Amino acid sequence: MATRTIASWASELQYSTLPTPVIRAAVRSFYNLAGCTIGGSNHEATAIAHKTLAPFFGAPTSCILGSQSNTKTDAQHAALINGIASHVHDYDDTHLDTIIHPTGPVASALLAYAEYLSSQSKPVSGKDFILALVAGIEVECKCGLAVWPNHYDVGWHITSTVGSIGAAVAVGKLLKLDTTSMQHAIGIAGTQVTGLREMFGSHTKSFHPGRAAQNGLLAALMASNGYTSSETALEAKRGWANVVSTKVDLDGQAKTLGKVWEIEKNAFKPFPCGIVIHPIIDGCAQIHREHGLDVTKIKSVNCKVHPLVLELTGKRKPKDELQAKFSVFHGGALGLIYGKATPAQYEDAVVLDNKVIEVRDKIDAKADKDLLADQTVIVVEMQDGSKFEKKVEHAVGSLEVPITDEQLEEKFLDQSSHAVGQDKAKKASDACWKLESVSDMAQLASVL
């Protein structure tokens, strides 16, 4: 019954019943995502995808965000390319209970299709967009929770495997699918299980949420025209959940829809890398700020971290930006040297800078299973024997120490200015904050 329960909930969800904190979380999620997409728009991975796909572009209804020349393409390609850009700096949002980055697949599909609808004289308002975004993200995260952690442990990139389902539900909501059609949309999305963790550290990691956006969009469109799948796609014996995980609790999660809002548990990264590295960067940046230390005189840096940190991000000698995203050592070095970590500090030139390498090589990290994933203990010993110690209880960007709207705006402007310049970045930022009062999402997209 889970597929039907979920489809029915999504079909019937109304804007008037959304709690205020949920709407606020949706606006912040979209705002952060738009900044990340613009910020990732001139990344190599995005550029290759754009160049590769250009010969196949259809009628230009939907913006490729951040592109200097305001390029438009068809909704399917916009969903794919914007989805890639959204994730390419590993700077997007995180549903902390599952490490899903929920907004990329859902919002990339939604925005592209909202623009298509506008081109058909059926404009989508900001409120309709928020409603669909919330429906998609809630379903996406509940599906993720239903198979977490086994699904991820086996080797699936959960952001995209559930992202396609979230995107299908969101676009299905825009299309006002009834419950049965929504079930079919979920099935068509669910059968496209995209994303192996083996791809981490390569361009294909960011392809995952992009393709998930496109898969979900396609699924909803096909279902809206009567393409059938299974009405028990999620829970059947050989359905999605049982095939992709050995431990499943779909019914338990489906029951909590509309009671426990997952979007309220969505966090925003202050640093453009895997979330498990954040405590180290945060702690090292605090030491930098508090002690203004001379990094050339560091003797050693010893950290204790949650075991997952080394499993996921244990790259000792990263050779480029993408590998550096998976190096807790690079993250620590950035904190100590610069007191911050933005996409600029992950560029190849910085990753290969001898000054950075020297500090990076002095950092050691040991797994400590008594620590939580957002905790760390850092001890910096200087050549003169002095020591600085920092315990991070909750990293900045966690739910306990959330990023403020001001910090979110700083992050937005920093990354989008690099891609489109300060003026455009400021205009885009202002427009995104006003999501609730937008009358036609295509107008908003045009300034992104």
Place this chain on the structure above:
Amino acid sequence: MATRTIASWASELQYSTLPTPVIRAAVRSFYNLAGCTIGGSNHEATAIAHKTLAPFFGAPTSCILGSQSNTKTDAQHAALINGIASHVHDYDDTHLDTIIHPTGPVASALLAYAEYLSSQSKPVSGKDFILALVAGIEVECKCGLAVWPNHYDVGWHITSTVGSIGAAVAVGKLLKLDTTSMQHAIGIAGTQVTGLREMFGSHTKSFHPGRAAQNGLLAALMASNGYTSSETALEAKRGWANVVSTKVDLDGQAKTLGKVWEIEKNAFKPFPCGIVIHPIIDGCAQIHREHGLDVTKIKSVNCKVHPLVLELTGKRKPKDELQAKFSVFHGGALGLIYGKATPAQYEDAVVLDNKVIEVRDKIDAKADKDLLADQTVIVVEMQDGSKFEKKVEHAVGSLEVPITDEQLEEKFLDQSSHAVGQDKAKKASDACWKLESVSDMAQLASVL
């Protein structure tokens, strides 16, 4: 090393080294597939996909086969729609060791992209096409064998999960990718694991090979422009094989490339349904022909079948065409009543015909694990007490009793005439037989 071994083999394969039986198998595989694609072109599933995707079509370089108005679209959509059509009647080819239907995903991607290349003044010859087709199908089937049977047992539709990899290798071969780029193409294709068996009996079953074709095409194109994935995508700890199967023998299979040709083990269906039903249809049709029995006077029909037959195709009371494909009882009834089974006998009107239902309901089948999958024993008892017994050792269409070129042509003409009329069907058939001597595949596609 498996990914590299496979990529290297495919990159280096040359037409001049292909054994004659391999070329013959490739021509027959393409011929059969073209007929199936034309035959499936006016099916509801194909029509919905076409209608849904039309607003997103790009520059028209590639034919949607069989479409009355000679519609062209971009290569990606042509790959998807032709791939759907190729499988929608469950009439395509079968690699019997794995139940993979290998040609649909590979040829649909290849043909669409060959037409694109022709539009760029880079025509692809029939021989280049055959070479790429063989490379794709060999890799596809070796990957399938490496994870068979666990992968299928868990619930994956193996045709599409390996189909995307085969399509990527085939298109990569057309693009003359070097070994490293081919490895990346395999990774981008492999990370898109599309196809749950739960979808069997719905339109989405045929979506699988279509999407696999498109996934593979996209993967090869991205890799050709430098989009990176993993160079050990297939064999890594959390790579494709280990994530999608609990039992893996990639190295063992990779070693046999070019020594054991899988395409020679490709069989062609005489009946448009799951291959495990074929012995029953064959046996019942033989009884029909040999005894000309009056089906209204049947008392009972008792069959013994391989256990998989009932597991896969045990639908007792199919309600429409798609369900009838998974009913061994419907198949048996068709053999007894008509002495044959073509797509026409799977249309809803026949499935719901009382005369057919009456015979269908008299058929019983019991699992017998001593029988092979292509064997059956059928006992028809008439109301007057007389009995007809038939043991089928190997169903027609098996490797032991292969379909002849004449039977293949009869099948091609029967199904494609329904879609495009006899004249066009004959022209298409003649053109496909001449695959080896084609100078520009776009010219061949234009008569399909």
